[in-house]
Structures are given as C-alpha cells and as structure tokens.
Amino acid sequence: xxxxxxxxxxxxxxxxxxxxxxxxxxxxxxxxxxxxxxxxxxxxxxxxxxxxxxxxxxxxxxxxxxxxxxxxxxxxxxxxxxxxxxxxxxxxxxxxxxxxxxxxxxxxxxxxxxxxxxxxxxxxxxxxxxxxxxxxxxxxxxxxxxxxxxxxxxxxxxxxxxxxxxxxxxxxxxxxx
Amino acid sequence: xxxxxxxxxxxxxxxxxxxxxxxxxxxxxxxxxxxxxxxxxxxxxxxxxxxxxxxxxxxxxxxxxxxxxxxxxxxxxxxxxxxxxxxxxxxxxxxxxxxxxxxxxxxxxxxxxxxxxxxxxxxxxxxxxxxxxxxxxxxxxxxxxxxxxxxxxxxxxxxxxxxxxxxxxxxxxxxxxxxxxxxxxxxxxxxxxxxxxxxxxxxxxxxxxxxxxxxxxxxxxxxxxxxxxxxxxxxxxxxxxxxxxxxxxxxxxxxxxxxxxxxxxxxxxxxxxxxxxxxxxxxxxxxxxxxxxxxxxxxxxxxxxxxxxxxxxxxxxxxxxxxxxxxxxxxxxxxxxxxxxxxxxxxxxxxxxxxxxxxxxxxxxxxxxxxxxxxxxxxxxxxxxxxxxxxxxxxxxxxxxxxxxxxxxxxxxxxxxxxxxxxxxxxxxxxxxxxxxxxxxxxxxxxxxxxxxxxxxxxxxxxxxxxxxxxxxxxxxxxxxxxxxxxxxxxxxxxxxxxxxxxxxx
Numbered sequence: 001x002x003x004x005x006x007x008x009x010x011x012x013x014x015x016x017x018x019x020x021x022x023x024x025x026x027x028x029x030x031x032x033x034x035x036x037x038x039x040x041x042x043x044x045x046x047x048x049x050x051x052x053x054x055x056x057x058x059x060x061x062x063x064x065x066x067x068x069x070x071x072x073x074x075x076x077x078x079x080x081x082x083x084x085x086x087x088x089x090x091x092x093x094x095x096x097x098x099x100x101x102x103x104x105x106x107x108x109x110x111x112x113x114x115x116x117x118x119x120x121x122x123x124x125x126x127x128x129x130x131x132x133x134x135x136x137x138x139x140x141x142x143x144x145x146x147x148x149x150x151x152x153x154x155x156x157x158x159x160x161x162x163x164x165x166x167x168x169x170x171x172x173x174x175x176x177x
Numbered sequence: 178x179x180x181x182x183x184x185x186x187x188x189x190x191x192x193x194x195x196x197x198x199x200x201x202x203x204x205x206x207x208x209x210x211x212x213x214x215x216x217x218x219x220x221x222x223x224x225x226x227x228x229x230x231x232x233x234x235x236x237x238x239x240x241x242x243x244x245x246x247x248x249x250x251x252x253x254x255x256x257x258x259x260x261x262x263x264x265x266x267x268x269x270x271x272x273x274x275x276x277x278x279x280x281x282x283x284x285x286x287x288x289x290x291x292x293x294x295x296x297x298x299x300x301x302x303x304x305x306x307x308x309x310x311x312x313x314x315x316x317x318x319x320x321x322x323x324x325x326x327x328x329x330x331x332x333x334x335x336x337x338x339x340x341x342x343x344x345x346x347x348x349x350x351x352x353x354x355x356x357x358x359x360x361x362x363x364x365x366x367x368x369x370x371x372x373x374x375x376x377x378x379x380x381x382x383x384x385x386x387x388x389x390x391x392x393x394x395x396x397x398x399x400x401x402x403x404x405x406x407x408x409x410x411x412x413x414x415x416x417x418x419x420x421x422x423x424x425x426x427x428x429x430x431x432x433x434x435x436x437x438x439x440x441x442x443x444x445x446x447x448x449x450x451x452x453x454x455x456x457x458x459x460x461x462x463x464x465x466x467x468x469x470x471x472x473x474x475x476x477x478x479x480x481x482x483x484x485x486x487x488x489x490x491x492x493x494x495x496x497x498x499x500x501x502x503x504x505x506x507x508x509x510x511x512x513x514x515x516x517x518x519x520x521x522x523x524x525x526x527x528x529x530x531x532x533x534x535x536x537x538x539x540x541x542x543x544x545x546x547x548x549x550x551x552x553x554x555x556x557x558x559x560x561x562x563x564x565x566x567x568x569x570x571x572x573x574x575x576x577x578x579x580x581x582x583x584x585x586x587x588x589x590x591x592x593x594x595x596x597x598x599x600x601x602x603x604x605x606x607x608x609x610x611x612x613x614x615x616x617x618x619x620x621x622x623x624x625x626x627x628x629x630x631x632x633x634x635x636x637x638x639x640x641x642x643x644x645x646x647x648x649x650x651x652x653x654x655x656x657x658x659x660x661x662x663x664x665x666x667x668x669x670x671x672x673x674x675x676x677x678x679x680x681x682x683x
Contacts (some may be wrong), residue, residue, distance in 0.1 A: 041498060053342070133248045
C-alpha cells in the first residue's frame with residue numbers, strides 16, 4: 001500500500017477505493033434515476049456527465065482550498081443526491097426541473113474534486129487514482145447488478161451505507177489533526 | 178498608427194506563444210488526454226457493444242474493460258519511462274484510428290474459426306491495454322514527477338473530458354470520421370507536447386490523412402463482411418449506411434437481391450420475413466379491426482408498422498428516441514414506410530416514457546416496435562408502470578398491442594411477466610402466437626372492440642395459416658404467479674441478456 005501516513009486504522013489503506021466505490025454508486029444511481037423518471041434521451045446523459053465534470057473541476061481547482069472539512073462536501077453530495085431522487089419521485093418526467101437537477105448534480109460533483117485535491121498530500125497520484133478507479137469500477141458493477149436484482153432501494157441504501165463508512169473513517173488530515 | 182501596429186503584433190505574438198506553451202505543457206497533455214478518452218470511449222462502446230451483440234451484460238462488460246484500462250495506466254505510470262511515451266503514442270494513434278475495422282476483422286476471423294465465444298474474452302482483455310491505458314498514464318506520471326500539481330492537472334483533465342463531450346455533441350452526428358479527425362489532432366498535440374519535432378510529426382499527419390480519406394470505404398467493407406459472417410447475410414451484401422448515434426450503432430445493409438436490413442447495435446430490427454409478419458400481426462391486423470382515428474407507435478425501426486396502421490387510421494404518430502434511426506428509416510426504407518406518400522403520419526423524437534407521461538392526447542390504438550428487454554432501458558418499456566401510462570391515455574375501447582418478445586408458454590418467464598404487467602392494467606388481454614413469427618403478441622384493452630373470431634379471420638386473411646390464440650382467462654392461467662416487470666424487479670434483464678449471449682454462443 002502506498003499511503004504515506006496512515007497505518008492506524010485497518011480500513012485507511014482502502015480509503016480511496018471506498019470513495020471510488022461511493023462515487024461509482026452515486027453516478028450509477030443518478031443515471032438510472034434520471035433516465036427512468038426524467039428522460040432516457042441523450043440530454044440526460046449530457047446533464048449527468050457535464051454537470052458532474054464541471055462540479056469536480058470546481059471542486060479540485062477552487063473549493064479544495066476552502067476551510068470547510070471534506071465531510072461537509074460529502075454531506076452536500078449526499079443531500080444533493082437525495083434531493084435529486086426525491087424530486088424525481090415527486091415530479092416524474094418534469095422536464096421543467098432540468099436546471100434544478102443540473103445544479104444538484106453539480107453540487108454532488110464538488111465532493112470528488114475536493115477529495116482528489118486534498119488526498120494528493122497523502123497518496124502518490126498513481127496510488128490514489130488506481131485505488132479510486134478500482135473502487136469506481138466496483139461501484140459501477142455492484143450498482144448495476146444489485147439494482148437489477150433488488151430494485152431501486154439499492155440506489156438509496158448502498159450509497160448511504162458506503163458514505164456512512166467513508167464519513168466514519170474520516171479524512172486523513174482531520175483524523176491526524 | 179505606426180507605433181500601435183507593432184504593439185498589436187507583439188501582443189498577438191505573445192498571446193499565441195502563451196497558448197502554444199499551454200497546449201504543449203503538462204496541462205495541455207492531460208487536457209487532450211481527457212478529451213481523447215471521451216472520444217475513444219464513444220467509438221469503443223458502440224463498436225464493441227455491436228460486435229458482442231449489445232445486451233446489458235455486454236454494455237457492463239465493455240464499461241469494465243474500459244475503466245480497467247484506466248487502472249492499468251495508473252499502475253504503469255510509475256514504471257513507464259518517459260522515452261516510451263512517444264512510441265506508445267504512435268502505436269495508440271494507429272490502433273485507435275483503425276479500431277472499428279480491426280475489431281470487426283478480429284471477430285470475423287474468430288467466427289470463421291468457429292470460436293465466436295472467444296470474442297467475449299479477447300475483446301474485453303484487449304480493450305484495457307489498447308484503448309484506455311495509454312491516456313491514464315500521464316496524470317500520475319506528471320504529478321508524481323513534480324511536473325505539475327495534481328489538483329491543476331486533474332482539473333485540466335476534467336475540463337478536457339468536458340470538451341470531449343461537447344465535441345461529440347457537435348461532431349457525433351457527422352460521423353465517425355469527424356470524431357476520429359479531432360481525436361487525431363488531440364493525440365498529435367500530445368505527441369508534440371512530449372517533444373516530437375514537427376518534422377517527425379509529418380509522416381503521422383500523412384498517415385492519418387490518408388486513413389481518414391479511405392476510412393469510409395474500409396469501414397463499409399469490414400461492416401458488411403461482419404454481417405455476412407455473423408448474421409449469415411448473402412455474399413455481396415453491401416453497407417448502405419453505418420453510423421454511431423448517441424444511443425447505438427445503426428447499420429443498413431442491402432443484399433444483392435435488393436433486400437434491405439436494419440440493425441441496431443448488431444441486432445436485427447428489420448429485414449427478415451418474420452420481421453415483416455411481426456408488423457402485420459401487431460400493426461396491420463389490429464388496425465384493420467379498430468380503425469383508429471388517433472394512433473401511436475412507440476419505436477421507429479423501418480416504420481413499416483406505422484405505414485400499415487396509417488392505411489386504416491386517421492392519424493399515426495411515431496415516437497422514437499433516436500434521431501439517427503428516424504433519419505436512416507426516412508432515407509433507406511421509403512419503400513416500406515411510404516413516408517413520401519402518406520399524409521397522415523408524424524414523427525416525434527422523444528423518450529417513450531417521457532412522451533406518454535407528458536402527452537395530453539388520447540389514443541384509440543397504441544402499438545410498439547421496440548427492441549426486446551435486452552437492456553435496462555428497453556426493459557422499462559415492458560414494465561407495468563409504462564403500461565399504466567398507456568392505459569391512462571387510451572380512449573374507451575382503445576387497444577394497446579404489446580410484443581411479448583418470446584413464445585407465450587407456462588414455462589416462459591419473459592412473456593409471462595410482460596403479460597402479467599398487461600393484466601395488471603387492462604381488463605382484457607388476448608395473446609396470439611403466429612407460426613410465421615415464432616413469438617407472441619398481446620392485444621390489451623379494458624373493452625376489446627373485436628373478438629376471437631374476428632382476429633382469427635383477419636389472421637387467416639393475411640396469410641397466417643397456423644397460429645395459437647389465448648383469450649383472457651387462458652392468459653391469466655398461463656401467467657399464474659408471474660410478477661409484472663417494474664423498476665424494482667429488473668432481474669429479467671439479466672436473464673434475457675444472459676440467455677441471448679448463451680444462444681449466440683451455442
């Protein structure tokens with residue numbers, strides 16, 4: 001394991017993978033929920049992809065420098081994800097809400113950007129991206145397969161469970177004080 | 178003026194120098210890397226999904242292979258020497274520009290050797306190494322070598338990916354040649370940034386230009402060869418059209434005898450005898466009995482079904498999500514859809530679920546011309562909630578015709594579950610299995626405006642000599658305890674996807 005500082009918590013070496021798993025689940029969940037209850041058109045794919053990318057870019061380039069803790073961005077991502085799902089249930093196929101969904105996905109995208117920028121002090125870039133990407137693949141596969149087997153509850157329960165674990169583990173700088 | 182002019186010139190020179198340096202800096206490398214990853218993913222996903230006969234499991238397999246390549250690149254970043262990057266880039270340029278062609282030829286050779294199943298192993302194993310790994314080397318390599326801060330590099334890569342998505346929006350409709358042209362420019366820029374001299378770039382530019390000129394011909398040839406080998410189309414079959422839409426690979430082929438075929442993601446959608454009979458049984462026959470004033474067809478394909486309905490209807494609207502399918506159908510299947518002659522036809526490009534949920538119109542007749550539930554997205558169009566929306570938009574006595582996508586039988590899960598969804602939303606469901614097609618269709622309504630005798634007579638009049646017909650009580654008995662497909666029970670997609678792959682392999 002190429003983590004530079006953490007040895008105490010047995011889960012800490014898997015931290016980037018866990019975050020990757022969470023991000024894979026969030027992206028899968030957003031994509032499925034939006035295509036099922038907003039529209040399956042290419043516009044939805046564009047909405048998810050571009051807003052997520054832009055949110056992540058803002059996160060990595062600017063927001064990571066702010067004093068707010070990483071947990072705050074994680075909470076914001078979960079709130080935005082939950083709001084997106086809730087609005088879709090309340091107003092299915094309501095395309096008038098497109099701008100709102102765009103903002104919510106943008107807010108969700110802040111967290112991965114902040115995560116990468118702040119973790120760069122603790123992991124080599126290749127270890128960080130390698131572990132995160134492996135977790136992302138697991139999230140993509142688990143999210144898709146378990147959704148098919150168990151239904152939409154997976155799109156809510158799994159991200160919440162993994163986010164809870166990520167929050168419990170804390171963020172390296174916060175853990176070390 | 179004489180003093181201002183040089184100053185302006187100097188400013189312009191400085192500005193272009195800044196741009197030039199930025200493009201050739203580590204930031205430029207990761208920006209173009211991010212852009213090219215998106216562009217090559219577009220080509221790879223459509224091509225490989227079609228080659229492996231696109232189902233949900235195949236789409237997942239392709240995604241895993243693509244992202245696994247990124248992991249391999251990240252892992253290799255610590256071991257790859259800087260000097261290797263240029264040769265790797267040159268190899269990548271050649272492999273990626275020719276990817277659609279050599280992937281097809283590889284699968285054709287496997288099929289010719291009687292081992293098509295190996296393609297499901299070889300392509301996903303090749304993809305990580307030859308498609309995505311190269312670009313993911315740069316960011317960690319540059320960051321860990323101190324040639325830039327991770328935050329800035331990652332931000333540039335994300336912006337490059339965003340630019341790639343926007344380029345696809347702008348160029349995707351033009352064709353794969355346009356996408357590969359921009360892709361080549363991005364990779365050539367990376368090679369320049371890696372220190373390749375302009376003189377050394379020239380042979381690559383020449384190769385790229387020549388390839389892009391001959392690509393349409395080679396692309397069409399290899400495409401036709403793949404369909405002849407994999408789908409048994411006659412020798413001499415030619416590609417009339419091949420292209421990538423935002424949703425799928427769309428192919429139109431023509432046999433030497435003039436028969437035309439439409440394939441979506443490598444799966445046949447029109448062109449066979451049973452495909453024609455499908456349109457007769459689910460479109461023409463019920464339309465002759467209902468004589469609808471206002472009819473709706475979900476899915477375009479060749480749009481032959483809509484034309485058959487239009488002969489007996491006031492107005493027929495086709496709703497299709499993919500504008501490329503509409504374009505191709507309008508251009509190559511006029512003999513079947515008669516769009517140039519019929520005046521009571523209209524086409525709306527939209528997602529079927531979104532359209533029906535927001536429609537204020539009511540219909541006397543709704544039919545579907547959709548792919549089977551090979552993927553999650555198409556499975557939603559066989560779900561009980563979708564059927565409920567259709568039921569809500571039917572006039573009293575209106576009829577909905579659904580394709581059960583397999584032969585209705587007590588041990589057939591797919592057709593029973595689709596029928597269960599119909600029974601949950603309609604009082605009457607009649608199922609017919611014509612021998613000419615081999616699978617079943619359901620006529621659903623709260624009050625069917627025709628009876629068994631009328632359907633039997635219409636089937637015989639259309640030339641259907643052998644068929645099985647089930648009325649509502651028999652349908653209920655066959656369905657038994659089968660549960661309707663819903664957004665919370667998509668396991669059917671896994672089964673259909675796996676069965677389809679298994680059938681193709683055997």
